[in-house]
Amino acid sequence: MKSTQLGEFEELVLLIIGALGDDAYSISIKNEFKTKTGRNPSIGALHSAFNRLEKKGFLKSEEGGATSERGGRRKRYYTLTAFGRKALDYAYELRSSLYQTLPNINLANE
Amino acid sequence: MSRRVDKPPKWLDRLFGWLCRSEELEVLRGDLYELYAERLAQKGRAWANFFYFFEVFDLLRPFALKRTRNTTQVNMFKTYLMVAYRNVINQKVFSFINISGLAIGLTCFVLIALFIQDELSYDKFHENSNRIYRLVENFESEGVGEHSASLPFPTGPTLAGEYPAEVKQQVRFFNFQSPTVALAYKEANKAFNESRFFFADSSFLSMFDYALVQGNPRTALDNPNALLITESMAQKYFGDEDPMGKILEFQGQQPLQVTGVLADAPLNAHFQFDFIASFSSLKYWYGGTLPRTWYWNPCWTYVLLEHETDATAFEAKLPDFVNKYFPDFIREDVTMELQPLEDIHLHSKLDYEIAANSNINNIYIFGAIAVFVLFIAAVNFINLSTAKAAKRGKEVGVRKSLGSKKSQLITQFIFESVLFTFIAIVVALGLVALLLPAFNNLIGKSIAFGTLFQPQFIIGGIAIGLIVGLLSGIYPAFILSNVRTVSVLKGERLKARGVQFRKVLVTAQFAISMFLIVGTVVAISQSKLLLNEDPGFESENVLLVPVIRSGMGQHYEGFRNRALQSPYIKSVTAVEEVIGEKHQVNNYQYEGMDRSKPFPRFFVRHDFTETMGIKLVAGRDYDREFVTDDTLAHVVNEAMVKAMGWGSPQEAIGKKFYHRNELMGKVVGVVEDYNFISKHHNIGPIVIDLNTMPGAFNLFIKYMAVRVDGENLQQSISDLDKAWASVLPDRPFDFFFLDDRLKHVYAAEQTLGTITVIFSVLAIIVACLGVFGLVTFSVERRTKELGIRKVLGIGNAQIIGLVSKEFLLLILLAFLISIPASYFLIEAWLTGFAYRVDLQVWPFVFAGAVTLIICMSTVLFHTRKVAKINPAVTLKYE
Numbered sequence: 007m008k009s010t011q012l013g014e015f016e017e018l019v020l021l022i023i024g025a026l027g028d029d030a031y032s033i034s035i036k037n038e039f040k041t042k043t044g045r046n047p048s049i050g051a052l053h054s055a056f057n058r059l060e061k062k063g064f065l066k067s068e069e070g071g072a073t074s075e076r077g078g079r080r081k082r083y084y085t086l087t088a089f090g091r092k093a094l095d096y097a098y099e100l101r102s103s104l105y106q107t108l109p110n111i112n113l114a115n116e
Numbered sequence: 117m118s119r120r121v122d123k124p125p126k127w128l129d130r131l132f133g134w135l136c137r138s139e140e141l142e143v144l145r146g147d148l149y150e151l152y153a154e155r156l157a158q159k160g161r162a163w164a165n166f167f168y169f170f171e172v173f174d175l176l177r178p179f180a181l182k183r184t185r186n187t188t189q190v191n192m193f194k195t196y197l198m199v200a201y202r203n204v205i206n207q208k209v210f211s212f213i214n215i216s217g218l219a220i221g222l223t224c225f226v227l228i229a230l231f232i233q234d235e236l237s238y239d240k241f242h243e244n245s246n247r248i249y250r251l252v253e254n255f256e257s258e259g260v261g262e263h264s265a266s267l268p269f270p271t272g273p274t275l276a277g278e279y280p281a282e283v284k285q286q287v288r289f290f291n292f293q294s295p296t297v298a299l300a301y302k303e304a305n306k307a308f309n310e311s312r313f314f315f316a317d318s319s320f321l322s323m324f325d326y327a328l329v330q331g332n333p334r335t336a337l338d339n340p341n342a343l344l345i346t347e348s349m350a351q352k353y354f355g356d357e358d359p360m361g362k363i364l365e366f367q368g369q370q371p372l373q374v375t376g377v378l379a380d381a382p383l384n385a386h387f388q389f390d391f392i393a394s395f396s397s398l399k400y401w402y403g404g405t406l407p408r409t410w411y412w413n414p415c416w417t418y419v420l421l422e423h424e425t426d427a428t429a430f431e432a433k434l435p436d437f438v439n440k441y442f443p444d445f446i447r448e449d450v451t452m453e454l455q456p457l458e459d460i461h462l463h464s465k466l467d468y469e470i471a472a473n474s475n476i477n478n479i480y481i482f483g484a485i486a487v488f489v490l491f492i493a494a495v496n497f498i499n500l501s502t503a504k505a506a507k508r509g510k511e512v513g514v515r516k517s518l519g520s521k522k523s524q525l526i527t528q529f530i531f532e533s534v535l536f537t538f539i540a541i542v543v544a545l546g547l548v549a550l551l552l553p554a555f556n557n558l559i560g561k562s563i564a565f566g567t568l569f570q571p572q573f574i575i576g577g578i579a580i581g582l583i584v585g586l587l588s589g590i591y592p593a594f595i596l597s598n599v600r601t602v603s604v605l606k607g608e609r610l611k612a613r614g615v616q617f618r619k620v621l622v623t624a625q626f627a628i629s630m631f632l633i634v635g636t637v638v639a640i641s642q643s644k645l646l647l648n649e650d651p652g653f654e655s656e657n658v659l660l661v662p663v664i665r666s667g668m669g670q671h672y673e674g675f676r677n678r679a680l681q682s683p684y685i686k687s688v689t690a691v692e693e694v695i696g697e698k699h700q701v702n703n704y705q706y707e708g709m710d711r712s713k714p715f716p717r718f719f720v721r722h723d724f725t726e727t728m729g730i731k732l733v734a735g736r737d738y739d740r741e742f743v744t745d746d747t748l749a750h751v752v753n754e755a756m757v758k759a760m761g762w763g764s765p766q767e768a769i770g771k772k773f774y775h776r777n778e779l780m781g782k783v784v785g786v787v788e789d790y791n792f793i794s795k796h797h798n799i800g801p802i803v804i805d806l807n808t809m810p811g812a813f814n815l816f817i818k819y820m821a822v823r824v825d826g827e828n829l830q831q832s833i834s835d836l837d838k839a840w841a842s843v844l845p846d847r848p849f850d851f852f853f854l855d856d857r858l859k860h861v862y863a864a865e866q867t868l869g870t871i872t873v874i875f876s877v878l879a880i881i882v883a884c885l886g887v888f889g890l891v892t893f894s895v896e897r898r899t900k901e902l903g904i905r906k907v908l909g910i911g912n913a914q915i916i917g918l919v920s921k922e923f924l925l926l927i928l929l930a931f932l933i934s935i936p937a938s939y940f941l942i943e944a945w946l947t948g949f950a951y952r953v954d955l956q957v958w959p960f961v962f963a964g965a966v967t968l969i970i971c972m973s974t975v976l977f978h979t980r981k982v983a984k985i986n987p988a989v990t991l992k993y994e
Contacts, residue, residue, distance in 0.1 A: 032147045049147055050174035053140075057179040069143070075153070077123075079146030 012097055018043065019055050020064060020094055024086045031070070031081040032056070056084060064090030124152045124168045125569055132172050140180050148172065162566030169569055192524065200532045207504065210889065214500045215540045217885040218584070221493020222544035224875050227555050228486035229573070230548075230563050235479055237384045238461035242325045244420055247284075249427060249454040251275070251417040252466060255701060257449045260759065260800055261714035262701040265416060265466040267452075269407045272317070272417040274441060279433065282425040285319045288395060288415040289387070289470070294664040295694075295818055298847055299391070300365045301353045308352070309662065309850045312390040315398050323420050330360055331376025342394040343372035346380045349390045366393070367665055368846060370400050383562060386460045387470055410442050416470060418457065427454050445703060449714055465796075467698070475864050477948065485872060488628045489879045490580075495621045496886035497540075498588040501533050502618065503893040505592030512596045513604035522597045529593035534585030541581050558874075559867060591617075619926060622890065626930030626967055629883045631938040632876035633963035638942050639872050641953045643865040645795075649951065651696055651858075652790025652799075654729035657826040658854040659836065660694060660819040668820070669813030671843035672721070675820075679839040684825040684832035687727040690817045692719040692807075695728055696858050699792050700816070704750075704803060705774040706760060706783075712774075715756075716800060718792060719807040719816045725751075725787060727823045734765035735785035738806045746808045748781030754789045756801035794861045795951035821854070880970065887923070887971050891978045895919060902982060903990035912983040919979045923971055931964045938963075 012020070022038050023030040032052055040046045059065045070081045086094075123129075129145075136144060148171060155164035204211040239245055251271065253264045272286035291297070291314050300307035318337035321328060328336065329347060336344060343364060350359040362374045372393055381388050399405055421427060434452040442450050455464060462476040512525060549565050556562055567573075668675065676688045693699055702717035724730070725737050733754060738745045750773060754765060762768040765786035773780050789799045807816060824832035833851070840849040859866075895902075902915055910918075939955065946952040 032143075033150050048174050049151065049171055050177055053144065053147075053175065054177045054179055075150060076146035077149045079142050079149065081146060082143040 012093060015047070015051075016055055016059060017094070017097055019052065020059065020086065020090055023065065023084050024091070024094065028083070030084045035084075059090070060084075063087060064093055124148065125165055127571060127574065128168060128172050128569075132175070135176055135182060136180050137182050144175055144180060148175070162564040165569050166566045192527075196528055196531045197535075199528060200535055203532065210500065210504055210892070211536075213885045213889050214497060214504075215536055215543065217500075217882045218493050218497045218537065218540035219543040219547065220878055221489050221496075221882050222540060222580070223547040223551065224878050225486045225490040225493075226544060226548050226568070226573075227551065228482050228489075228871075228875070229576075230552075230567060231555075231559055231561070232479055232483055232486070233567070234384060234561055234563050235462065235474055238474075239385050239387075239457050241382060241384070242323075242457070244323070245457050247421045247423070247425075248323065248457040249419055249421065250457060250460060251419065252453040252455050253413055254451045254453065255413075255446065255449055255714050257713040260716070261449065262467045262716075264413050264468050264701075265455075265464070265470070266413050266468050267415055267417045268410045268413045269415055270410060270441070271413075272415065272419070275417075275419065275437060278437060278440075279430070282422055282430050282433075283419050284422050285323050285420040287317045287319050287323050287418045288315075289418075290315045290395070290398065290415045292665060292815075293414050293468075293818070294662070296662045296850060297665065298367050299353075300368065301362070302365055303362075304353075306353055307846075307848050309848055310390060312388055313393070314389050314391065315393045315395050317395045320392060323418065326381065327379040329377045329379055333376070336376035337392070337394040339375075340394060340396040340399065341370065341372050342375040342397070344376040344378050344392040345374055346378045346390050348380050350374075350377050366397075368667075370397065372397065386464075386473060411446065419454075427456070430454065445712055446714070467701075472860070472863070477945065478864060478868050481868065481945070482871065485632070485875050485879075488632065489875055489882070492625050492628055492879050492886070493882050494584045494587075495625055496882060496889070497537070497584055498591075499618050499621055499886060500889040500893075501536070501588035502591050503890060505529065505596060507896075508592075508596065509599055509604045512599055513601050516599075516601045517605065525597040526593040529596065530586060530589035533589030534582065537581045537585035537588075541577055558870060560863075618890070622886065623926050623930045623933070625883050625886060626927055626971075627934040627937070629876075629880050630930060630934040630960075630963040630967050631941075632872070632879050633966055634934075634938045634959045635942060636869075636872045636876045637959040637962060638946070638953065638955065639865075639869045642946065642949065643862060643869040645953050646862045646865055646949075646951060647859065649795065651795070652730065652788060653695060655696060655855040655858055657824055657829075658695075658727070659822045659824060659833070659851045660691075660854050660857065661822065661836070661840070661849070661851045662818060663690065663813060663820050664818040665814055666847055667813075667844055669810035669817075672810070672813070672820075675839055675843045678842055679822065679836055682832065682835035682839070684828045684835055686823040686825065687723055688820060688822050689723045689727040690721040690813075690820045691724065692717075692816050692818060694819065694857055695821065695854065696791055697793065697861055699802060702803070702805070705777070707772045708760070716792070716802040718802055718804050719812060720804055721808060721817070722806070724804065724821075727821050728790075730790050731788040733786050733788050735769040735783070737785055744781075745784070746806050749784040749806065750781065751785040751787060751804045751806075752783055753787050753792075753799070753802050753804070755799050756803070757786055759801045796949060798950045880966075884970055884974060887974045888978070891919065891923070891975050894922070895978055895982050899982065899985075899990045903985075903987035906983075906987040907991070912980075915983045916976060916979045919982075920972060920975050923975055924968075927964075927968055927971055930967070934963075935960055 018039065019035065022035055022042065026034060026038060032049060036047060036049060036052055039052075056065060056067070060067060064087060065084050066087050067082050067084050070083050072078050072080050132145065132148070133141065148168065151171065152164050152168050155167055242248065250265065251267050253267050253271075255261045255264060269288070269290075272288045276283045276286045296309040296311045297313045298307065299310050299313070316337065320326075320337060321333045328344070331344070336342060345353070345359060345364075353359070353364065354362060359374045359377055363371045364374065366372050378392065395406075421430065431454050434454075438450050438452055439447060461473050462479065464473050465475075515525065545568070548568070552563065552565055672690065679685045679688055699716045699718050701714045703712040704715050704717075705712035720738075722738055722740055725732060735751075738749065738751060742749065752768070757763075757765050757768045760768075760771075762771060768783055768786050771783045773783070787804065791799060792802050822836060824836070836851070837849045840847075898919075902910075902918075905915070905918075938960070943955060946955070
C-alpha cells in the first residue's frame, strides 16, 4: 500500500478530523491540534495539508452555511473518507506491530 | 466610534483577494477573519495586524495562488529570476556589499521615520484636537518675567462665560504645583507618593478622548471627592480587586472615591497622568471655594473653540479680557495667547510646562540624517549596479545573437535591480524588527513594529524600492541593450561610460559623510558643554526631598536639628523649585522704579547659599540672628545689579525695596550669577527671597535640599530617613539626587548626540562599502593596464598612487563643498542655544582626515592585492 504513506503531521491532522466528527473545519482543527499536541500549526500549513490529503482521497470536504462571526463567510467542513480511515488503520497497525517487537525492558524496577 | 473595529487592514485584505484562487478565497478569508477577531480581542490591534500580515503570506502557498494563464510570460519571468540568481552567485562579494549597504541605509531610514512619525502624532488622537487650545499667560516687563503655560484659577470659567459664542468648553488642570502628592489605600496599608496626580474640571472627559474603561463618562467627575485612576494604578493599589467605589486618602486627609477607571494615557500625549480628581474636590483645601486671585497662576487651562470660531480673531479679543479682569498692578505686563494643542509637544518651551517637551529642531535634524543616510545608501546601490553592469557586455552580446529582444534585455536589467532593492527592503524590515526594542530604549518610546503596516509606510517602501531599483537599473539597461553585438563578442571592451555621473554621486557621498562627522562632533561637544560647564552651584551630593503639603512646615526646624546631628549630613535648607530647573515670578519694586514689576523669584530657607555652594560677592547671606530678614531683606544676583544699573555689587547693598509704595527693606547681599534655569537661557536677574513662614510649605516651598557626605551616601540617606520618620512617621520618605534630575533637562540634546553618532557611523560604513565597491571595479577594469605598467617597471607605491589619485581628488572636492555648507547649518543650529560651543577648526579637519583615512585604507587594502599579482597572469589572455 505504497500510496497511503502518511507523514506525521498528516496523520495527526487526519486523526483530529476523525475525532472532531461533524465540527471539523480549519480553525477548530487548529485549536484541537494545539490543545492535544501543544504545537501551534499555521493556518497555511493546515490548509496545504488538507489540500494534499483531499487530493489523495483521504478527506472529503463540503461547504457549510454562512455565519456572522467570519464576516458572513462560509466554513469548509472536512470528513474522513473510508480510504482515509483505512490509511489510519494501516498506520496504526504498522506502528503497533513494530512497537511489539521492542525488547521488553522494565524501567519501573529501577 | 464609527471606525471599523474588527476588520483587518484593508490593503492586505485586497492583496489577498488579488492573489488568491477564487474557489479558495471565501473559506480562507473566513479563516483569516476569524483568527484576526480572536487575536484582536486577546492582544490588541497591533498584535493582530502583525500576525495577519504573516498569515496572509503564509496562506499564499501553491494550492491557493491564482493559476497564471500566460505561460510565455511566466517562463520569461522564471528566466529573469534564474539569471538574477546566477548573477548573485557569481559575484558574491559584490552582491553582498550592494544589498547590505542598501539594507543598512533603509534600516536607519525606517527607524528614524518611525521616530518622527511618533513625534508628529502627539495629541492628534483627540477627535477635536485641531480646535483645542491651551491658554498662555505672558507676564513680563522689559524682557524679565515669565511665559507661563498655566493661568490663574478663575481664567478658564470666566473666559468661557465671557465669550459663550466662541468657547465651547474649558478644562483646568491643577496639582498644587507640587512635584508629588501622597496617596494612601488605608485598607491594605499601601501608601505612595504620586507625581502624576491632577485635579481637572468635569469637562475633561468630553473635551479630550481619553477612554474610560469603567464608570460613567458623563457623571464621573461631577461630584467633589470623585477620583479617576488609570488601569495600571488600579493594579498598583488594588491588585485584582474591583477599584470602583474604593477610597484613597489624599495627603493624609481627604478621602477620594474611585468613580471611574481610565485606560493608561497614550504615550503620544504631552499630558501624562495617573490620577484625575474632580476639580470641586479642591474646595476642601480652600475653605469651601476655589481661589479667586488673578495673580497666582497655577492652572493649566485648555479651551475647546466652536467650529466656526477663528482662533486668530478670537485671540484679538484677549487683550480686552485681560484689561477687564486682571488686577491693576500687573495689567500692563500681562498678555494672553492661544497655543494649539497639537503644537505643544514640538513647539512649546514655556515656563511651568506639565512636563518637558520635545523640540521641532530635533525632528528636522533627524529627518535630514534619515534622508542623508538613505541618499548615501541609494547612491551606493546605483553606483555599484551600474559599475557591475558594465562587465556584462559579453553576456548581452551572446543573448542578442541568440535572438534576445531589446525590450527583454531592458526588462532583465530593471527586474534584477528592482529585485535586489526589494531583497534589501525585506532584510531592512528584519533588521528593524530586531533593533526596534533597543532603539525604543534609546529614545524612550514604545513604538510597535505593527506601526509599519500603515498605508504611508507601505506605499513609501514600495515607492523607494521602485525608484532606487529603476534608477540603478535603467542606466545599464539602456546602455547595454544598445551595444553592437559583433564588437562586444570580438572582445572589444565597453567604454567606461557614466564615469562622470558616478563621480558626482561619490563626491556627494563624501561631502555628506563629512558633514555628518562634523555635526556629530559638534552635537556631542555641545551636549557635554550643557552638562558639564559649571552652573555656578554644586549639584553633586545634594538630595532633594519633596515636602510640599507634607506637614513639614511645622516640623522643619526640628527635622533640621535632628538631621544635622548625623555626621554625614552637612547642611539643610528648603527651596521653592528644583535649583537649576525652575523658578517662580513675583512683583517687586526697587529704588528708582515707579511701580512694581515682575522678577524671577526663588523662595528659600536659611543656609541656601551654603548648601548649594553659591558664592556671595557682596554683603551677607540671610542670617538666623536677624529675625526681620524674612520681610526686610533681599539677596539678589549680579545680573540683577546689572539690570537695575546699581553699579557694583558693593553699591547694591542697602538699595531699598518697597511694597505698595511703602518702604519695606533693603538688599543685604549679592550672589554670583548661577544658572537658576537650564543653560538654554542666559542668566537673568533673580531675587532669592527668604520665606520662613511654616505655611509656605503648603504653597511655595516644594523641596528640602540636603547636602550629604558623598563618601557615605548610604549612611547619610538612612540618617535622613530616620530624621524624617521622627517628625512625619505617617508619610513615606522620598528623595532624588539633584544632579540626576538636572541631566534630564538636557535629555533632548543627549538623545540627539547619541542618535547622530549611531546613524552617522552607519552612514559612514555604508559610504565605505560604496568606496570599496568602486575601488574594486576601478582596479578590475585596469588590471591589464596595470599589468603592462608592471612589465615596464612600475613600483608598487606608484600603482597605489595611480589608483588613489582619482579618489583623492574626489575627497578634496567633497571637502571643499562640505565645509561651508556644514559651517552654516551647524552655526544656525548653535545660535538657538544661550550657552554654546564655538565652532572650531578641528572638527572640520577631523572629518576630512577620517574620511580620507577610511577611504585610503580601503583603496590600499584592495590595491595591494592587485599590485602583487604576477603580470603574466593578467596579460596571458590577450
